Amino acid sequence: MDLPQTPSFRLDGRRALVTGASRGIGLGAACALAQAGAEVVLAARSSSELSAVCDALKAAGFNASFMQLDVSEVATAKARIEEAGPFDILVNNAGINRPGPMSAMTEEDYDTVMDLNVRAAYFVAQSVLNGMIKAGKGGSIINTSSQMGHVGGIDRTVYCASKFALEGMTRALAIEVGEHNIRVNTVCPTFIATPFTAATLADPERVAWIESKIKLGRIGEIEDVMGAYVFLASDAASLITGTSLLIDGGWTAG
Template sequence: MTANAKTKLRKQEWDTVMGNGTMLPTWAQGLSGRIAVVTGASRGLGSAIALCLAEAGAKVHAVARSGADLQEMADQHTNILPMVGDVTDPRFIEDLGKMEIDILVNNAGMNRPLLIEDVDLETLDRMLGLNVRAAYLVAQAAAKSMLAHRRGGSIINITSQMGHVGSPRRTVYCMTKHALEGLTKAMAVELAPKGIRVNSVAPTFIETAMTKPMLDDPAFMGFVKNMIPMGKIGQPEDVAAAVLFLASPASGMVTGTSLLVDGGWTAQ
């Protein structure tokens, strides 16, 4: 192959012809025509992520247990498709596996900060059940869909900076997020030959309704800001932008990695 032919091939790989005849580089392509599923989508990070993917052109199945919250989102964007369901319900997992999926954002999760001596079995089981077991089954169902339709795909697990470090009162949470980081790497290696990329996004403390009670405590807010070299709390849009990158063709050579959106917390 001549050098000129190689250049043309590279241009074909990086460009796409749009309806108006213009050429867009890979990093500028959106998600038009893609089908996405976002779990835990009714509020906070999940809501911001779902809306971001919808704005980029994807048809987004927004999953949550509250139909009213989902309808509010659907009213904001025509690409949002409410999908009422519980990720811990085997019937939901079965239905998910029958869908056509190009992008999964595995976002549903929970935390209950406690000292290790105060962690009760109910808390332990609930967090393991949602953060690990359900997350695994959702990722597995999406992978089966992607393999069946042979279009490749992108699976993005929402983990945490606590999947890379430890922190007081978060033994269970850290354990579950470290587990999800391990799953991300193993799935990435196994599914890469099939054209399916698997990555994680690991945020620091993000300003949402769930974190507000903690961040309203001046002492805790001071601790958090002191740990973040950028000196500020993250916003849901910061996480959504990272997810969009990993969902899009712009990250076509990225798999098995964790994109830390932590303002430098884990760099210290």
């Protein structure tokens, strides 16, 4: 009897672009893809952090290079990404939060969050997509959204608006590019210990509240999100598109 074989979780021979790859979740995603066999191109603004990560990946025997890039400078980013492509995998991850009550939010706060989390993410996806379609091999676009793209959060009116927007973009794009065998999904973490959450996680009261909402009772580590990127990038997820993979320890379960 021929038993069904699990499709491969390996990514050998594939090229991946990871934005926001110099630290935090993007660093985790880049390492995960490299460890699964992909060639990774790391993008962020700080070249010193990027080159340190890149050197460490190469020293461990992985295939990595980096691109110093501000993805919110859309025209430049688009040209550089198109030149560096084609890519088989995009982790569209660079993001920011300006927490606070709506009454305290300024236009500058609003624009900064929306410019990076929505506008830049949109045009990074577009830049990679053009190359993917031309190459004709299909591909996987993974947008780092958040559990805050599925529920509201305290002090997060702008951030939630941006991540709900990313969820909408993901679904609409999945409809558009399915015929090219390009899959588009989001990874939606709960609170993960990174520089991004350092201030929130320094407040014991806030930590107690977060841990009370996470059914598994603990804040996430970078390692908790790494497998999701490999899975969504791989053939093991070949019929998965237009959806979200929540890594929220059960926060949104109720």
